[in-house]
Amino acid sequence: MRDPIDRTGLRPEFWRRFPLESLPRDEWEALCDGCGKCCLIKLEDEDTGRLAFTSIACRLLDLGTCRCGNYPHRRRLVAGCIALDPQSLEEAMAWLPDTCAYRLLALGEDLPAWHPLLTGDPESVHRAGVSLRGRMTPEYDVDEDDWEDYVLAEQG
Numbered sequence: 769m770r771d772p773i774d775r776t777g778l779r780p781e782f783w784r785r786f787p788l789e790s791l792p793r794d795e796w797e798a799l800c801d802g803c804g805k806c807c808l809i810k811l812e813d814e815d816t817g818r819l820a821f822t823s824i825a826c827r828l829l830d831l832g833t834c835r836c837g838n839y840p841h842r843r844r845l846v847a848g849c850i851a852l853d854p855q856s857l858e859e860a861m862a863w864l865p866d867t868c869a870y871r872l873l874a875l876g877e878d879l880p881a882w883h884p885l886l887t888g889d890p891e892s893v894h895r896a897g898v899s900l901r902g903r904m905t906p907e908y909d910v911d912e913d914d915w916e917d918y919v920l921a922e923q924g
Contacts, residue, residue, distance in 0.1 A: 775798050775884070775885070775888075777794070778794065778795055778798055778885075779795065782795045783795075783799060783869070783873055783878075783879060783885065784878070788854050788857065788870070788873055788874060789854040791854075796853070796854070798885060799869040799870055799873070799885070800869070800870075801867070801868075801869055801882075801883050801884055801893045801898070801899075802833065802834050802835055802884065802890060802893055802894075802899065803834060803865065803867065803868075803893050803898050803899040803900065804825065804829055804831075804834030804835075804899055804900050804901065804904065805821070805865040805867070805868070805899075805900060806852070806863070806864060806865065806868065807825060807826040807828070807829040807834075807836065808821050808822055808823065808824060808825060808826070808900070808904070808920075809822045809824040809825075809826065809907060809915060809918075810822065810863055811915060811916065811919065819862060819863055820916075820919045820920075821865075821919070821920045822915055822918040822919050822920060823900065823903060823904050823905055823918045823920050824904070824905050824906075824907055824910050824915060824918050825900075825904040825905065825906055825907060826846060826849070826907055827846065827906065827907040827908055828842055828845060828846060828849075829904070831901070831902075831904055831906065832901070834893075834894070834899050834900065834901050852864075852870060857870055857874055858874075861874065867880065867898050869883060869885075880896075880898075882895070882896035882898060905918060
């Protein structure tokens with residue numbers, strides 16, 4: 769599959785050499801590994817605040833590429849869609865998956881060996897079994913009353 773992230777012209781190992789808040793947009797966007805996990809529906813327990821990830825994909829997520837099908841307009845089309853940027857990263861940590869490059873780098877860790885920036889291959893995240901390709905259900909296929917039946921794991 770075609771990689772929608774243009775990784776040409778990026779500074780070598782920019783994620784190791786520069787702070788996240790100083791990255792230009794193209795390098796910031798290139799950190800996304802394309803796992804699709806951040807675009808899963810999450811349920812929050814009203815009493816504890818704990819998040820539960822479901823296997824239900826946002827209506828805009830392309831289940832084959834694990835990328836947003838309308839990235840430029842996602843926030844207008846999907847209520848609650850959050851534009852992840854350096855300013856919102858701290859707040860987003862609660863719902864970013866443990867494997868997320870943004871989360872890992874913010875915590876002082878390095879990218880995992882399967883990350884496309886290290887392998888040069890956008891399919892490496894899928895081959896490593898990190899993405900949810902083939903394991904998600906489209907949002908439109910599940911009644912909202914049944915979302916709890918699709919919980920994968922808790923986080924937060």
